[in-house]
Amino acid sequence: DAGVTQSPTHLIKTRGQQVTLRCSPKSGHDTVSWYQQALGQGPQFIFQYYEEEERQRGNFPDRFSGHQFPNYSSELNVNALLLGDSALYLCASSRRWGRGSNQPQHFGDGTRLSIL
């Protein structure tokens, strides 16, 4: 039973470029959330996808966008990269999204994004 898988593991980009990160959720999970974790900080919630729609969003600019596919996998896109976007990007999956309740988040190993 595969857990959450993310690709690529590492990525180096330059300012102004665009990047796409990918995530496959744990088997049986239908909700995907993305987090940004800067060095020495806690994960910061970017957004959450369920039934191919963005359901919730954290305090991130429109440069951050996402998508969820019918097979529940997801992509995170970041446009016009800034130096401050350098971080570990974590994908987490869980079972059905529900108002007023949070399911345990199962995290992938993350993508380490470095902006030069």
Add this chain to the structure above:
Amino acid sequence: GQQVMQIPQYQHVQEGEDFTTYCNSSTTLSNIQWYKQRPGGHPVFLIQLVKSGEVKKQKRLTFQFGEAKKNSSLHITATQTTDVGTYFCAGSGGATNKLIFGTGTLLAVQP
């Protein structure tokens, strides 16, 4: 917006000593989760607390949720070197169930 703070930021203990980390939210939470992140790893879910005043135990770990559902604590009895890592609380509340992670407590255990 909602903020979740943890203290201390860092704790260094001798193996066998106890450890406690405290989590405080600026708003009332509907539930709180705890995660452990080993150095170089990803957060791993430990437990979820939902009820006011709830206490749960997992072997040497004891988790509490405050009566006002604005704070929580994690206590580790007789630490071991395998306990090394950063412990995060994460809470959600209000009209949304965005999961807001705390600032984390890094635990170092000296053998």
